[in-house]
Amino acid sequence: MIRIEHLTKRYGTATVVDDVSLTVETGQIAALVGTSGSGKTTLLRMVNRLVEPTAGRVLIDDVDTATLSPHLLRRRIGYAIQGHGLFPHRSVAQNIATVPRLLGWPKSQIRERVDELLSMFQLDPAEFRDRRPHELSGGQQQRVGVARALAARPELLLMDEPFGALDPVIRAQAQADLRALQRRLGTTLIIVTHDMEEAVALGDRIAVMDQGRLLQYGPPEQILTRPATPFVQALIGSAERPFRLLSLSPVGDLVQPGQADGPAIAPDASLRDALAECLWTGRDRLPVTGGGVVTLAQLRQRAAGAGLAAPDEPAAAQVAP
Numbered sequence: 140m141i142r143i144e145h146l147t148k149r150y151g152t153a154t155v156v157d158d159v160s161l162t163v164e165t166g167q168i169a170a171l172v173g174t175s176g177s178g179k180t181t182l183l184r185m186v187n188r189l190v191e192p193t194a195g196r197v198l199i200d201d202v203d204t205a206t207l208s209p210h211l212l213r214r215r216i217g218y219a220i221q222g223h224g225l226f227p228h229r230s231v232a233q234n235i236a237t238v239p240r241l242l243g244w245p246k247s248q249i250r251e252r253v254d255e256l257l258s259m260f261q262l263d264p265a266e267f268r269d270r271r272p273h274e275l276s277g278g279q280q281q282r283v284g285v286a287r288a289l290a291a292r293p294e295l296l297l298m299d300e301p302f303g304a305l306d307p308v309i310r311a312q313a314q315a316d317l318r319a320l321q322r323r324l325g326t327t328l329i330i331v332t333h334d335m336e337e338a339v340a341l342g343d344r345i346a347v348m349d350q351g352r353l354l355q356y357g358p359p360e361q362i363l364t365r366p367a368t369p370f371v372q373a374l375i376g377s378a379e380r381p382f383r384l385l386s387l388s389p390v391g392d393l394v395q396p397g398q399a400d401g402p403a404i405a406p407d408a409s410l411r412d413a414l415a416e417c418l419w420t421g422r423d424r425l426p427v428t429g430g431g432v433v434t435l436a437q438l439r440q441r442a443a444g445a446g447l448a449a450p451d452e453p454a455a456a457q458v459a460p
């Protein structure tokens with residue numbers, strides 16, 4: 140568990156991170172969103188002490204990170220940034236092996252780990268191990284960057300706009316892969332993004348920042364249905380909100396008894412997909428694979444925010460004064 144307590148960073152008279160407190164449970168993803176210059180990167184970099192806080196502290200599993208040596212701390216924390224930051228003159232394998240080498244892993248174990256990670260990211264080890272970063276596509280470089288961050292099996296992974304440079308299709312795939320991988324490994328993840336869509340797709344919790352302050356921290360449903368301030372509301376984008384809400388839940392959530400004509404939709408498809416299918420095919424109900432139906436009337440209700448579980452724990456509904 141990561142506990143950020145009253146974290147503050149000042150440069151001269153400018154307070155760029157202003158008394159931010161939030162908790163990320165083990166195995167969860169927290170997405171930091173906000174406008175440019177709102178302090179997201181600075182907040183993230185204070186977690187691995189690339190930036191030293193002016194005040195406040197960060198606890199990882201109840202240990203104050205100020206008591207640890209910064210370089211040892213950073214070996215325990217994966218860090219992936221936009222533009223991947225790969226070493227250009229080192230091979231893919233050497234790049235991925237960076238932290239395991241610093242930790243003194245035996246060569247055979249490093250090699251095994253590199254190949255395992257390449258396979259996990261759908262890069263054939265025999266083909267990619269010895270290439271240099273410039274011999275890879277942007278998406279492949281990005282995957283190697285994330286593989287490098289995961290190499291030493293960090294309990295915590297920090298990502299700063301890791302998919303910013305990818306086109307929308309690859310980006311959606313990269314997000315899905317990251318989510319699946321993170322679930323499998325149980326890694327705790329803090330990701331900075333300026334894209335609310337990405338935050339909703341990835342975050343178990345979303346932190347909205349503006350001018351160094353945390354305006355709201357809560358599950359995506361809460362941010363979307365109960366924005367704490369006009370700024371949060373503007374960031375969500377009112378036109379997109381119904382679709383974002385629908386994208387959070389699978390068809391299986393709304394399935395009810397009944398029958399309908401036409402091709403069926405899978406229970407694990409999103410409600411957003413179901414709405415698109417209804418509109419595209421002119422149907423007001425769809426059969427669901429395995430039985431039952433989902434209706435347009437239900438989808439409309441859900442898009443308006445009805446029937447969602449009440450936003451949980453009051454602490455997560457933290458709102459700045």
Ligand SMILES: Nc1ncnc2c1ncn2[C@@H]1O[C@H](COP(=O)(O)OP(=O)(O)OP(=O)(O)O)[C@@H](O)[C@H]1O
Pocket residue numbers: 150155173174175176177178179180181182333
């Ligand atoms: N080393 C520094 N010295 C002085 N000011 C800094 C320094 N680093 C960052 N800042 C300022 O702190 C503020 C927050 O920057 P930060 O990079 O954390 O924002 P951000 O939300 O990540 O922005 P973006 O989305 O554009 O990357 C900005 O106004 C920036 O100019």
